[in-house]
Amino acid sequence: MNIQPQIDPGQEPSATQRAYLAVRQMILTGEIPPGEKLKIENLRKKLDMGGSPIREALTLLVSDLLVERLDQRGFRSAEVGRENFAEILKLRCHLEEMALRESIAHANQVWEDNLVISHHRMMREPRNNVERFEDLHKTFHMNLLAACTSKVLLKFCNQLYDLNIRYRYLAGRALDYSTRDIGSEHTAIMNAAVDRDTETACHILLDHYQRTGAFLERLFTSEAAE
Amino acid sequence: MNIQPQIDPGQEPSATQRAYLAVRQMILTGEIPPGEKLKIENLRKKLDMGGSPIREALTLLVSDLLVERLDQRGFRSAEVGRENFAEILKLRCHLEEMALRESIAHANQVWEDNLVISHHRMMREPRNNVERFEDLHKTFHMNLLAACTSKVLLKFCNQLYDLNIRYRYLAGRALDYSTRDIGSEHTAIMNAAVDRDTETACHILLDHYQRTGAFLERLFTSEAAE
DNA sequence: GAGTGCAATAATATCGATTTTTTCGCAAAA
DNA sequence: TTTTGCGAAAAAATCGATATTATTGCACTC
Incomplete structure (x- = not known):
């Protein structure tokens, strides 16, 4: 065979x-x-x-x-819009929290190794190649959830991630993270996760999304006002 | 035009x-x-x-x-299995609760009318035509959530509903609801919803799913033991 | 007798052409 | 001027045939 x-x-x-x-x-x-x-x-x-x-x-x-x-x-x-963005953000926060809790609960060595590796790769990638960076960024976030046993939930999270990424590209140059230390946020999430500190990890993750979300939403508003 | x-x-x-x-x-x-x-x-x-x-x-x-x-x-x-069933049940409870809260929050007259109509039709349908009943049953449950403004969330709920319905058909005759008064549960959910009593509606709905879930899960277990 | 390699078979994936449906432009009627 | 009703053009949907890829059975070797 x-x-x-x-x-x-x-x-x-x-x-x-x-x-x-x-x-x-x-x-x-x-x-x-x-x-x-x-x-x-x-x-x-x-x-x-x-x-x-x-x-x-x-x-x-x-x-x-x-x-x-x-x-x-x-x-x-598909069309984009502020309401669409808002609903995606809200759903992501709910579902990724669920998935992250599950993932940490089922964490094992392989999961931890992959998480650390993907974090490392993301941090080393220069920011000028946007598509390459976004790819590594997605891999990191998905690896964070990877130990979750619900295939359906992971599929939903994956879908929502992609829907969201679109808005980041639309925002374009404006979103170069220059005003925030995104790197340290990612590191903090990873550390909490490998420490199996579920509450902290969830808190930082959601905060991470909410901030990026608020940032994009502001952009959306000023654009719509033109 | x-x-x-x-x-x-x-x-x-x-x-x-x-x-x-x-x-x-x-x-x-x-x-x-x-x-x-x-x-x-x-x-x-x-x-x-x-x-x-x-x-x-x-x-x-x-x-x-x-x-x-x-x-x-x-x-x-797609394959079926106990774990798959369990994850679908869990996700459904989470997402339908979200959707139901949103739906009641945005409730209006049209929504209420449609809900009442679909409830009425479901209750009048004889149970011997299973496929027809299942169709009306789904319509009722989806109408319950219909005022929710998040298209994505509704899509997810719809998908999960279909994934779940499969297990009901698999259970077949065993699940004729003879031991439970399903009708009154549906009526109670509807009443709470039209009263805009979010907490009660959510509570009954989740209870409704958990009970049916537990019932199906028992069936699964005894079948697997053969 | 068990494993290996090769053809024959079956099924999928893909293409190019045909059919059906929609869209668009323009003229005739209101 | 606006609506209505054709017909031509464009596009989508579908079909039948071909190319590709997996599976199966069988002879052959070890």
Whole structure:
């Protein structure tokens, strides 16, 4: 019998996978602006593949709430807005707290090691490569929750993370964290987590989100006032 | 300009939509058992359509967590299990409580009317048509939350509801509610909701879920012991 | 007799073309 | 001037066929 055929990372990704990652990245970074029509033909040419994998990728993105499907009228990237941002922030705080408590409760050595490693990598990454940094940042936050045993909860947290990241890209340069010491906040969360200090870890994590959230919301307000 | 072209219910559904609803129903009711391979060719013949809408429907179901995709190896219906059931129950309790509080906070006349109507219809439906009853039951519960302003939260609740319903069908005849007065529980929840009595409504709702959960869990245990 | 490698088979993933539906522009009527 | 009703163009949805990839069975070696 084959040994771990499903974990093999060597195989090249399917067209669907490529399309999914490509379109997702374009939406997250804002290269495709909110509300824009996603024409199959355009994406076909841009990504050089048939229509089927494109459609399938867009369908996957619909469930991520990054794309909306209009029956018989194709797809468009999801709209953004202040209310949407606020609800995502609120849900994230609730669900990530649940997940973090579960995660610390089921913590083990492997979890701890991965957490420390991802923290280290994130801290060492220069901030000028935004996409690369955001990737490591996400990995760190997800590793924090990784020992949580509820697959569904983790999926929700993951989805919400991506929905949120979009707003950070939209905020763009304004959000270079220059006014806050984000690094030390992350370190504090990690330390509390490895100490199995659930209350402290949750408190700092939520505070971390609330602050970033308030920052983005202010930005949103001033922009809307233009 | 057209008037409300998107709300028009008269148009016949797309093939994708038909496939989605058909396969979803088969999985929820257990006609397709957990873990079963979903072969495109079989479904093609059964639903009399091409492969594309089938694949698209299955992709939609992946995001509902009712179907799993095995890269390059097709699709299968999601597995069930006691842990899975437990995590869904727990998440539902958390999220529906959030949603119910929000919903009551934003309650208005339309919401109240719809809630009363759906309650009435559910109560009048004879229990022998299980699928029809389950449909009305879901409508009632979703109407309870409908005034909640967070679209994402409602989507999550909806998903979790469907994941849970599967276990009720799996339990089958055993769960005919004969030992409990489910009707009065629903009525009590509705009354508390229309009275805007948030605490009572939440309390009864959660109790309602916990009881049904405990009932199903017992069933699971005795079955696993065979 | 157990394991290995290779073809035959089956199933998936993808493509290109066709069908259906929507959108858009323009002219005719109110 | 605004509405209404075509028809052309564009786009989406779907199909059937092909290319790719996994699975299966069987002969062959050790």
